[in-house]
Each structure stands twice: as C-alpha cells, then as structure tokens.
Amino acid sequence: MSSTLLEVTRASHEEVERLERLIVKDLQTEPPTNKDRLHQSHRVRNMIEQISSTTHKLIEIYEDKDNARKDEIAALGGQSATSANVNVFSAFYDRLKEIREYHRRHPAARYVVDTNDEYEQLLKEEPVIEFTGEEAFGRYLDLHELYNDYINSKFGNQIEYSAYLDVFSDPGKISRKLKLTRQYREYMQKLLEYLVYFFERTEPLQDLDRIFSKVIAEFEEQWSNGLVEGWKNENHEDGNLQQQDAIIDLDYYSTVEELIELGPEKLKEALAALGLKTGGTVQQRAERLFLTKHTPLEKLDRKHFAKGSRGPEQNGGAVALQPSEDAKEIALMEAKMKKLCDLLYETIVRTKENIEKKHALTYDEIVQEREEDEVQPESESDDEDQQIYNPLKLPMGWDGKPIPYWLYKLHGLGQEFKCEICGNHSYWGRRAYERHFKEWRHQHGMRCLGIPNTKNFNEITSIEEAKQLWEKIQEKQGLNKWRPDLEEEYEDQEGNIYNKKTYTDLQRQGLI
Helix, strand or coil, rough: CCCCCHHHHHHHHHHHHHHHHHHHHHHHCCCCHHHHHHHHHHHHHHHHHHHHHHHHHHHHHCCCCCCHHHHHHHHHCCCCCCCCCCHHHHHHHHHHHHHHHHHHHHHHHCCCCCCCCHHHHHCCCCCCCCCCCCCCCCCCCHHHHHHHHCCCCCCCCCCHHHHHHHCCHHHCCCCHHHHHHHHHHHHHHHHHHHHHHHHHCCCCCCCCHHHHHHHHHHHHHHHHHHCCCCCCCCCCCHHHHHHHHHHHEEHHCCCHHHHHCHHHHHHHHHHHHCCECCCCHHHHHHHHHHHHHCCCHHCCCCHHHHCCCCCCCCCCEEEEEECCHHHHHHHHHHHHHHHHHHHHHHHHHHHHHHHHHHHHHCCHHHHHHHHHHHHHHHHHHHHCCCCCCCCCCEEECCCCCCHHHHHHCCCCCCEEEEECCCCEEEEHHHHHHHHHHHHHHHHHHHHCCCCCCCHCCCCCCCHHHHHHHHHHHHHCCCCCCCCCHCEEEEECCCEEEEHHHHHHHHHHHHCC
C-alpha cells in the first residue's frame, strides 16, 4: 500500500519544521575558524535548499490539479455516504482492515524509524568545498589564468600580477572600441563566472540573484539616460560616432561559419555600413562580408556594392556593427563584476598583500608558511568546544590562552606604534615594533622608496625622514661626486699610475 497524500503532506511539514530547528541550532554556535564558518554556511545552505524543494512539493499537493487530494479527503468521510452515518463507519472499518492486512504481510513496517539521529548527523557534516591551493580555502583569489589572458590580449597591458589586482576591477581605462571585440567579451564572461563561483563558495548564504536584480534595475535606469560609466552617451550620439565606436576587426573571425553566428540582422547592418549589398541568405551575406577580410574595398568587384553606393568611409578589413545590444550586454557584465569586486574588497586586499609578502620571502620560507597554514586549522578545530573568557582582549599565549595582564603591561602591548613606510600599519608593543624593521612589509616599503634597508634606518618610520637620511648618507659617502684627490690619475716617467694625492706627496719628497 503506497503512502497517502495526506501522510506525505504531514511528513513534509514535519521535515520542514525539523530542518528549521536544525538551522537555528547550527547558527547558535559560533565557529572558531574560517574553515568551520564555511562548513556551517554550506550546511545551512543545503538545508535551506531542502526546505525549498519540500515546499515546492507541498505547493503542488495543495494546488491539487488532478483532484487526488480532494478524492482522498472525501474517501475518509465515506464518499458514497449521503446522510447515513453507517456508510461513514463502514468506510472507516474497510480502510482499517486494509491497513491491518498490509502490516500482517509486511511485519517490518510496524516499527517506526526514529529520524532524530539522522537529522542530528547533519550538524556534524563537513561539506566538500573545492578550493585551489592559491585560494587557501577562500582567503585569496586565484586570478592567474585571467591575468595571462589580460596581458596577452589587445586591450591589456604588460603589467605584474600585483598591479593587475588593482586594475582588473576598473575597466574604464579600456577604450570602447576594444571593449566591443569578441576577445574582451570572452574575457569579461570568464572573469564574471569566476567571481560568481568564488562568491558562492565563500558566501553561500548570500542571495546573489537578489543582489544582481538590484544591479540590473540600476543599470537599466542609467543606460536609458546614457550615464553608465565608460559607456556614457552610447544611446544619445549620432550614427557616425556609433559606427566609429563599433568597428570590430575581422581578424577575430577565421571562417564564414563564425560570421554566420552573428545573425542575419547584424550581417545586414555591417554590409550596409560598408556600402555592400545586403540581400541574399545568411550564408551569402557572410561570404560577401568575409571578402573584406583579405581584399581592400577599393579592389573589390563593383558587383558586390549596392546601387548608388559611394563606398564606406571606414578602412577595409573592418566591420561596423550596431553597438546598442552588444554594448549593453558587455556594460551589464561590467556592472555585475564591479558589484562583486565591492563585495569581495577585503579578499582582494588580502590577495594583494599576500602576493607582496611572497615577493619578499625565500622559497624555504614560503614552504614553511604553507605547512603552518595546513597545521593551524587542525589545531584550532581540536579546541573548538572551549570558549575562552577574554574581556580585556589580551593577546593569546603559546598555550592558546590569554597572557597574564602583568605580562601584557610589562611588554607594553597596549602601546601602539605606527610606521608610515609600512602604509601606516600598527604594531603593538616595543618588541613587535623593533622586530618589524626586518620583516617583509617594511622591506617592501623601503624597496619602493629605493632605499637599502640597513641598520642606519632602524627606528625611522617616516618616509620624509628616511629620504633625508639617505641623502645625507650619499653626501657623506661621496656618491655621485667628483673627488679629484682620489680619482684624478697621474703617471710618472716609468709609467707608474698614482692618484693626485699620492703623486704630489712623492713629488714633494723628491722621489719622483
């Protein structure tokens, strides 16, 4: 005997309530590490998806398009009964007989399985989250593949990876002509897909669809007014300027089939802009347009030109397409990308700091740091159940507990030191302040100033003071200064070479 619809409805409501209680219970515990926080978020996300799926099934049952639920409710009250209560009881005992017969033939069905333990196991589940080694479990972005696409493209520049992290979120410096190429579109699609995938893995409880719906609404309003950054007045300029901005190199299309994918309307507009005939099938239009890839328009047979056409103003080998739809699609992708970069701002900053830190480390130090990162989450997870009472927010000692307050005062850990060379980074305590002069952050800052990080510059945290001291050292050492006593050379009769000071001394003594 199959489960009735009413029983399915009851069980579904019960499952939804249990999952809601589990979500509340899970969120009441504060995860001690970033790894535990991600596991908790993905567990909650999975339970929300189960609730959503179960709710959709309940909606289908309540809509009752096939009247199955209505018939079942009528059967419970005796469908054939009109006014006789006897028929109601007879229907009840008939169903009771069927149930007893079913359990007699299936004895195992008598025992009710307790699902509490099964639901409790969901709280201990550790979902599998895929991260690359460079992403370090969601702490950093891994944009190396997109960086290679950027520096090898026509719209990109030959810059370092750390500099790319500053410019990838701001495509405003790229010209509109290069943005309308297929290469830029594919790059932007790839970048947007990666950022969406990374955001879904690190922030699974965020409603990305709702975020994008707001972005689209704001974009549509700005686009209609021609106020989209980097695409201003796209819809309000004259046709000649639109055609000039919409030129696409045919170098990106190696076959006629690729041109066919543009569609008949775009091919027609492109042929019209070049002064060529716009009739025929899609295949004929694409073949006619493809002729301009290797043949200048001046040498093209006149039979391909439309009647009364004087030829296009553009150079051969370029196609003018109407930019409105393509430009709008690319501009919308840029708007979504910028919104994701705003949401991932802290991650982008951490990624850049990590890259700069790696530049100042040796290979052995990088390997050692990676091993410590792998061991650290395991040691933290062992003490996840221990909640440490630390109202004064004292630093943690080697045993994982706050250090004594007298030791905190002895080392002056409440004293803040700021270093302008390190980007106004704060160091707490004299010991950490003195140690930082040999660390990667200070070394990188001195390297950017073009000053060697020697002992002479210890205790110097101001950029202006460091520059003044470096100028004094250079003057004292005589760098870039002509010293005739030491550098001017003299030769005696025997061909011996002396500097000016030695030569005059020997000559004064009568030895030369």
